[in-house]
Structure formats: structure tokens, C-alpha cells
Amino acid sequence: MADTFQFDLVSPESRLASGQATAVRIPGADGDMTAMPDHAPTVTTLRPGILTVEMDGGAQEFVVLGGFAQITADSATVLADEAYAKSDASKDVLQERIAAAQAAQSDKEGPEADVAAKIVADLEHLLEDMV
Numbered sequence: 001m002a003d004t005f006q007f008d009l010v011s012p013e014s015r016l017a018s019g020q021a022t023a024v025r026i027p028g029a030d031g032d033m034t035a036m037p038d039h040a041p042t043v044t045t046l047r048p049g050i051l052t053v054e055m056d057g058g059a060q061e062f063v064v065l066g067g068f069a070q071i072t073a074d075s076a077t078v079l080a081d082e083a084y085a086k087s088d089a090s091k092d093v094l095q096e097r098i099a100a101a102q103a104a105q106s107d108k109e110g111p112e113a114d115v116a117a118k119i120v121a122d123l124e125h126l127l128e129d130m131v
């Protein structure tokens with residue numbers, strides 16, 4: 001079993017992290033998960049949350065606002081719709097995302113309204129984690 005695996009976190013704006021990691025905690029749409037070396041191949045969508053990667057030099061935390069992760073035995077690649085280092089994340093930006101999600105939620109009905117409500121709840125929980 002390998003001790004590390006390749007990790008990459010990219011968003012449309014930039015590559016936020018790349019290197020050898022021992023573990024990556026991912027806010028998956030169906031629940032949080034931890035990817036480690038020799039993980040079974042998996043693809044998951046992301047919900048708004050905190051992604052934590054353990055690399056040489058300690059743990060790094062990032063705010064992700066959607067996207068997906070592809071995990072294999074020797075790598076984890078996270079393609080985020082929007083992502084920031086947690087230290088750079090702004091509560092004002094999250095509040096704007098919550099307001100936009102609430103507005104979108106009001107236009108939905110049935111199952112789509114449930115999905116929109118989940119996104120609002122995830123964003124609100126993320127904002128609480130930032131305090």
C-alpha cells in the first residue's frame with residue numbers, strides 16, 4: 001500500500017493545490033468521505049463545504065461550492081465550480097451565494113425545490129463553520 005497519492009484541486013480560476021497527499025476529506029453530495037491511497041475508483045459530486053487535504057507540511061482547508069471529485073487508487077482530482085483557501089474565503093461572498101440560492105429556490109417546485117433547499121442549507125451550514 002502506498003503512503004501517499006497525487007492530489008489536485010482546480011477551479012476555473014486557478015490550481016489551488018497539487019502534490020502528494022496522505023488523505024483528502026471531501027464534502028460529497030451524498031455525505032462526507034475521505035480518500036486515501038489505494039481508494040476504490042469513485043466519482044462524486046460536491047456540495048458546498050470544507051475540503052481538507054493532508055500533505056507534507058500539515059493540513060490545508062479549502063471552501064468548495066460545488067463541482068465533482070474523481071478518486072482512483074493513486075490520485076484524487078477535485079474540479080470545483082468555485083473554491084478558495086479557507087483563510088481567503090469571505091463571509092460576504094457566502095452570504096451573496098445564500099441569497100442567490102434562496103432566490104433560485106423560490107422559483108422551484110417539487111423535487112427541484114428540495115434540491116435547492118439542500119443547497120441553501122449547505123451554504124448556511126458552511127457560513128456557520130466560517131465563524
